[in-house]
Amino acid sequence: MNRVKVAVFQEAKNGNNECGDSYFYRETENEFICALADGLGSGEFAKESSKIVIDIIKENYHSPVEELVKKCNEKLIGKRGTVLAILKIDYRSNNYSISSIGNVGVMTITGGNTRKRSVPNAGYLAGFNRKFKVVQEPLENEMNFVMYTDGVTSKELTERYFYEKDVERITKNFALKSKEKRKDDTTLIAIQYKHN
Numbered sequence: 001m002n003r004v005k006v007a008v009f010q011e012a013k014n015g016n017n018e019c020g021d022s023y024f025y026r027e028t029e030n031e032f033i034c035a036l037a038d039g040l041g042s043g044e045f046a047k048e049s050s051k052i053v054i055d056i057i058k059e060n061y062h063s064p065v066e067e068l069v070k071k072c073n074e075k076l077i078g079k080r081g082t083v084l085a086i087l088k089i090d091y092r093s094n095n096y097s098i099s100s101i102g103n104v105g106v107m108t109i110t111g112g113n114t115r116k117r118s119v120p121n122a123g124y125l126a127g128f129n130r131k132f133k134v135v136q137e138p139l140e141n142e143m144n145f146v147m148y149t150d151g152v153t154s155k156e157l158t159e160r161y162f163y164e165k166d167v168e169r170i171t172k173n174f175a176l177k178s179k180e181k182r183k184d185d186t187t188l189i190a191i192q193y194k195h196n
């Protein structure tokens with residue numbers, strides 16, 4: 001057990017108190033799950049929706065990704081929409097699954113220092129049925145994942161420090177380079193997977 005290390009950077013827009021992004025991660029004997037949600041808009045109301053979604057995932061984290069997305073969607077009827085990304089690493093099948101709906105990103109960094117951003121499904125979750133894909137890929141013995149909300153810019157994602165293996169170094173470097181107030185709620189989750 002304990003194949004995963006996680007480090008998180010989170011900051012609210014313009015130094016606000018409440019960040020509209022919510023996240024959750026957990027490692028169990030057989031799997032690791034991380035979910036990141038960004039409520040549409042910012043602040044308190046955005047937080048309400050992103051928190052609803054993350055609470056559902058907390059309660060049902062053992063469910064397959066597809067089921068989780070569906071459950072989250074159902075709970076958002078009559079609420080503000082949210083965008084969501086889920087990463088699940090399955091230690092038994094040696095695969096990982098990613099699904100992102102809307103503007104929450106997942107980037108993988110594999111052994112040969114290859115960065116790849118997963119293609120998100122269009123739109124957002126807001127209670128109505130929508131089609132979405134779950135992408136499944138084989139796990140490498142060592143690889144990193146980065147999950148981020150749209151407060152993180154594309155330019156920032158090209159920085160060299162994303163090649164660091166140590167997740168603390170990634171989030172610390174990111175923090176150092178974001179001295180100015182963030183223009184949007186920002187969450188950056190760095191995840192290192194290593195097969196023992």
Ligand SMILES: [Mn+2]
Nearest residue numbers: 038150151184
């Ligand atoms: Mn946002």
